[in-house]
Amino acid sequence: MSLLRYTLKSIAGARIRFLLTTLAVVVGVAFTVGVFVTTDGLRSTFGDLSEDIFEGVDLSVRSEVEFGDRDFGAPLVDPALVDDIRSVDGVAAAEGGVFEFNVIAIDSNGEALESIGPPQMGVSWPEDQQLSQVSVWPDGISRPPRGGGEFALDADTARENGFEVGDRYRIIAPTGTREFTLVGLFRFGSSEDATVGAQIAAWDAETAQQVLHDGGGYDSIDVRLAPGASLEAVAAAIGAAIPDNTEVVANEQLVEEQTDEFNEFIGFFQNFLLAFAIVILVVSAFIIYNTFTIIVGQRIRELGLLRALGASGRQITQTVVGEAVAVGLVSTGLGLGFGVLLALGIRALFTAIGADLPDTPITIGANTVISAVAIGVGVTLVSAIWPALRARRIAPMAALAGGAGTAADIKRVPLLGWAMIAAGGAATAAGIASQATGTTVLAAIAASVLLYAGGSRIHPLAGRISVLGLGGALLAAALLVDYSTGDILVLLGLGALFVFVGMNLVSPVFAGPLARFLGWGPARVFGVSGNLSRENAARSPRRTASTASALMIGLALVSMVTVLGQSFKQTLADTLEDSVSADWLVCIDDCNEEFAAFSPLAAEAMAAQPELASVVSYRFRSEAARTAIDGDILDLFSTDLATLDRHIDPDVSAGSLTGIGAGQILLYEDEADDRGIGVGDRIGLEFIGEQRAKFEVAALFADNTILSNWVIDHRDWDRYLTGSQDQFVTAVTAPGYTAEQARSALEAVTVDYPQLEVRDQAEFQANQESQIDTFLAVVNVFLGVSLVIALMGIANTLALSVFERTREIGLLRAVGMVRRQTRRMIRWEGAIVAAFGGIMGVAIGVLFAWAAVIVIPSRFISAMDVPWATLVVYLAIAAVAGLIAASFPALRASRLNVLEAIAYE
């Protein structure tokens, strides 16, 4: 009790110190909470949406799909089945349901509606009111569409884009662009804005089937039961009435599948954000650890005195840990608050970019609170434990004599050391071999302790280097051994963490000399005060190193991302130069939507233009087929094989592209090697709709940057897969025509497809580069948060140093150092420390990027290109930021009262 009071007193006695420590944790916790609250909200929203989508549908008949994504390419259901199902006892209503992506309305200005993420789709509007998830907008004039000339639009989209009921609009659909009369608005699901930003056009079932599926059938036949009918009995009866390749499923399963699909997406989003939260937490942990180490160091006299007065070692540990708990609790509380604010901010951001989230209340789930406490208190405690343990080993008189009493050196026991290192190595290997995330994490943590303790018994540096080595080993394992994506990410994260910790342990060795080297400039320019900055930065290498570590982490990640981005651009430029001979590239918006596709009529119309010598379109579908060889599920790519070589050079390594066509396949050489396939072999493929066919391997190719690994001809695609929309088109200018003429010819076609953009190679490259830049900017903004925290850490450490050196600063002032010089002294120390962290960070970042380039498949990045100038700019920014961060402690130092400072003990 009294101990608690003592702890609280000691916190109250150093409020600024406490606040600075707290701040680092608050930001980490807030970020995590923000992520959780946002994704929980998304989950509940999309959970509701899943229910809305299937509201009123008791049973649904659809084709059976053994693999792949049924939304893309599943066979359609024969419309004739509707009557069979209606005649089943207990069926009150049965109707065909149609659903398709990439259905885009064109507004009255001729602009295709854009979406930044939520789907643009077309659906059927059921006649049976209860089977319908859409309901007429109560504006008095809206009504459901009937027949081939009418459509309806969701009310949100209509209002936002100025669509008027009664007017005619063009709609881009897989079967081409056609005009319809808008006869009504509707709302979707239970709440007004439940579409979550999606743009939905609706037709009656027959029209929808024609417009969206070219008369190929329905996606499903939805069934409503008669009152009192038994679900099981009706399902069984329908099951008996439908063909073998179709199935009947209940509402529950539909909702569940839909929710899983949404959750997968939300999970991805959540992991992306959490990755940043983790970075921020790790950076915060370094700062907190550093702060506690300094605080314990400063209080060593005081703690020694407590020991002398009868405080037990345990009580000493308790006060230090108690302070950590207090910091942890306060910051968790604040972090929760700021986290909710952050979540509100994220929601506002969503609204601003057009993805309205319905007004689900912000809920703070138990999970959120538990993670917040675990992180806030946990990170602080872990950071405080080592200093706390060190504190308890202080011998009272040694501590009182002036705080030199650091823990005694670890005894050298080489034999035991080697044994521990062997055990640590074995634990790492076993953990990696287990291929289980949890085991690997535990094994790595145990290994780190064994390696550090073992190495230290051989040589102090050996222990530290071992930890660095462990990090490297984990990274190498993640990159070189085959794991699931989740395991790779965990191993990468863990490996990076140990590399950072290892660097933190090793860097004191060279922090002194490097700081002296970096301080050469300030010392030359500013004389005594510059020289003091330099010496102060160099005199406690351990502190300089750990202060710089936080900055190192942030800058390492930023540098890595920058180098990867630059390498990515370089790869793109190389590809365009070496492999693309087409003059024009046509695609939707920025060519980056995996599912964005358009009618093949566009390519047909372009091919008909005399200004173009050749036009080829491309399609891609993931998990579209599986091989008869080994049952592997494949992503398929399709194009017009006969004319491909006029557009793209895939670097054929065996066979030839001449005379190639339907019934043949083009194979990436590694895939062929893996399976022992050669040119002329025949491979059986089973498509998503259970159709089977054999293909002759016509050629093998070596460059898969544009084509994916398995390439078939459009004619086969149309035969075996439904949904023959294109994803991009390339074109070659005909001889005798200028580029401008060719462009006009293309644009004459895209008038009907306003979502398409026509670009030549240079424009395409510029567009892709600007997208890469945008992505880099987003990532760097997130990482920037960690840099800001790191700078706060520098300010914090310097403030503590000023506190510690009060007497010394007082003396300097007493012998004639003016305030300006004092400020300069502290500020440049900040700059030197920051530059030191920057150099380590950039070095590690480039190394990480180098490793990544080796491992990332060459179709994404094949060339490493380091933007040295940018990295140097980063370093300069880091140093300047350090200078600025140090301003606050510098000001404090310069304002110290000289007499009081000297009397200070």
Place this chain on the structure above:
Amino acid sequence: MEVTDAETPAADTPLAARAVSAVKIYGADDTEVRALDGVDIGFARGCFTAIMGPSGSGKSTLMHCMAALDTLTSGQVIIGDTELGTLGDRDLTLLRRNRVGFVFQAYNLVPTLTAMENITLPMDLAGRRPDKNWLNTVISTVGLGDRLSHRPSELSGGQQQRVAVSRAMAGQPEIIFADEPTGNLDSRTGTGILEFMRRAVDEFGQTIVMVTHDPVAAAHADTAVFLVDGRIHGELASPSADEVLDYMKDLGD
């Protein structure tokens, strides 16, 4: 809360504390300093002892080792009938907390605590309630009345030393070791503290061992022991200031 387990000293032991062949060596080899070089000394219960000797003679070292703040290189320290060499860190801590009071040469107060909190700190650490009456007696004697809620940085050197003395006295330990408790005080305040210690010995049977350089201070003690080069040189019973001065002059020769 910690359980108090102060052993009640066996009444038949006449000595509150003693050192047997106490040797303390600092450093090793060529930098070796024999701060204590075979000291045998006992402090009688209810007795006020002054330790004197030239600077560097090992006075502070002896105090630290006797008060369980430091360990001997060889020899024994016995408090009551407890041999310190046999105790582990935990028991040493409990002994410091419950049975020994210490006044440092430099006051060593905790800067974040007020004077009053500093005084009760050892008892707080032990989870023990201070004896209110005794506490008031101590405080009024050292004369800190209106400064109790101040932090050490707001107190003069003398006031800080008085807080330090009060801290040692407040828990009524078996024995108090004071390393130059009046070294930084003006003679009037110093005399006040010395008289207070004298009273504690006479009226309450407190055992006190005090290091001092001041013959006048030593004259308040029952015995003055002289330490030279880490060895006991001699002692004076009921010394007067003049006798002490003479003895010290002899040492100089």
